[in-house]
Amino acid sequence: MAASKNKVTRVLISIIFIAISVGAVIGAIQELLTLDIQGVVSYALMILMFVTGIIGLFDSKIKVCRVLGVIICVLSGFNFIVALAGGRFDTMSLVQALLAWIYFDCT
Secondary structure, three states, X not given: XXXXXXXXXXXXXXXXXXXXXXXXXXXXXXXXXXXXXXXHHXXXXXXXXXXXXXXXXXXXXXXXXXXXXXHHHHHHHHHHHHHHHOOOOOHHHHHHHHHHHHHHHHO
């Protein structure tokens, strides 16, 4: 029963990752042209989330899903801290970090 709940959780978070990151490619190209480091990291994170979402949907290698979940959590946490240091509270980065933590925990 617990394995079934973990699979459902992984699939749901994969769908959320895909939904959040659908428009990331166009934004990533624009950020690369302006050489905004935080923007490049943010859009690289979105593309990584998209790939992780696809991998998670197809029940691929669990170790790969875990590693990608940790990377997403760390990068999202980095974005949150940088935004916080800049004087704004970036809720989306915090949500992405927490979702990645749950994703890592359920795989």
